[in-house]
Every structure is written in C-alpha cells, then in structure tokens.
Amino acid sequence: MIIERATADDLDxxxxxxxxxxxxxxALGSDQWQRPYPADRLLATIEAGVVFMVRDGSAxxxxxxxxxxxxxxxxxxQELQEESRFVNKLTVARTHAGRDLGGxxxxxxxxxxxxSGAQWLRLDAWTTxxxxxxxxxxxxxxxxxxxxxxxxxxxxxxxxxxLAQRSAMPSAVHGFTDLVSTGxxxxxx
Numbered sequence: 001m002i003i004e005r006a007t008a009d010d011l012d013x014x015x016x017x018x019x020x021x022x023x024x025x026x027a028l029g030s031d032q033w034q035r036p037y038p039a040d041r042l043l044a045t046i047e048a049g050v051v052f053m054v055r056d057g058s059a060x061x062x063x064x065x066x067x068x069x070x071x072x073x074x075x076x077x078q079e080l081q082e083e084s085r086f087v088n089k090l091t092v093a094r095t096h097a098g099r100d101l102g103g104x105x106x107x108x109x110x111x112x113x114x115x116s117g118a119q120w121l122r123l124d125a126w127t128t129x130x131x132x133x134x135x136x137x138x139x140x141x142x143x144x145x146x147x148x149x150x151x152x153x154x155x156x157x158x159x160x161x162x163l164a165q166r167s168a169m170p171s172a173v174h175g176f177t178d179l180v181s182t183g184x185x186x187x188x189x
Contacts, residue, residue: 001054001055001056001061001175001176001177002054002055002176002177002178002179003052003053003054003055003105003108003176003177003178003179003180004052004053004055004179004180005049005051005052005053005180006046006051006052006053006063007046008043008046008047010046010051010053010060011039011042011043011046013060014042014046014051014063015039015042017060017063017091017093018089018091020093020094045065045067048067050065050066050067051063051064051065051089052064052065052066052180054101054105054176056096059093059095059096060093061092061093061095061096061101062090062091062092062093062096062101062102062105063089063090063091064087064088064089064090064091064105064108064109065087065088065089065090066085066086066087066088066109066112066113067085067086067088068084068085068086068116068118069086070084070086070122071086071088071124073147073149074124074147074161074163075122075163079144082119082120083116083117083118083119083120084113084118084119084120084121084122084165084168085109085112085113085116085118085120085121085122085168086122086123086124087106087109087121087122087123088123088124090102090105090106090123092105102135102139103139104173104174104175104176105174106121106139106140107171107173107174108171108174108176108178109121110166110167110168110169110171111168111169111170111171111172111174112180113168114168114169114170114171115170118168119167119168120165120166120167120168121141121165121166121167121168122144122163122164122165123136123141123163123164123165124147124160124161124162124163124164125160125162125164126160126162127146127148127160127161127162129162133162133164136164137164139166140166141164141165141166142164142165142166143162143163143164144163144164144165145163146161146162146163147161147163148161
C-alpha cells in the first residue's frame, strides 16, 4: 500500500468515502458524521496539502488529514505553544477494515509529526463515540479533556471535542510505501 497526498481529483471520492463511513457509523448506533462535510472546506484542506490517501492498487483504502493547525476553541493557549500536529478525518474503507490500517496511519502520522519537530500528535474525537475513544486509547493516546462549548465546522453544536494526545515519535513499522516523504520537506503537514 502507498500513501500520498490527495489532489483535487480526489474530492468526490473523499466525500463518498465519508458518506460510507457515516452510514457504517449509523448502523452501529452512532450519530457521528451525520451532517455532510462542506465540500469547499474539504477542497481547501486538499489544496493545503494536508489530506493523505492510502491506496491499495486502484482502491482507496484509507484517508487521514494531518495538519499543523488546531481547530479553534479546543486547545489552550499554553498547549498551542507546544509544537503539535493534529489528526482529523481518519477513515478506513470497510473493504480494508480489521487490518489495523488506522493504527498504522496513526504511527505514520506520529512519525511525520516527530520528523517535523513536533512534540505531540493530537486529535479531537466524537464526544459520544466511546468505542472510538477506546480505540485511540489503545493506540497510545491519553485523554486530555472533553470540550463541548462552541460550534461544529459543518454547523450545529460542537460534537467532536474529546481531546487526546500522544508523544510524537519515529516509526518505521507503519508499512506504507511513503510517497509523501520522498523528496518532501518534513515540516510540511
């Protein structure tokens, strides 16, 4: 499997990918990702070079957004002074579930964060999705706090405010052919 930056040509596939994940989450009884994500915001993150695709041949197996920018209102001023990278929209295709692909992506993100000089790999998870929170805890994250004040990026109240972090560290075991790092500066994303 390879990992590479998403391009504008991936926009429709990423929107469909998110809808597939939302349907799966609904079947599990979760309200996560029920509001559509604004296409213009997703395109802006793609154009910023912070959306990455895992490809297994011609299939998209997973996606992750890894950015140096924190969502407003989640982290304290002191925390924002600490060099960090933030994981968003980590999604694994149902066709590739059960292979710890998400865990491998978190290791890849941790490695990129470390190589960029970041101390922390941070994320905000869905506040009511206890299974997802447990998943992140199993992958080395520590719960920092839960923030419920504020609004969501795609409208309505904040629903993704379970904050967690783990130390950024090198990892050679993610197992991806990394086309992102080839010739790229590590301080990007």
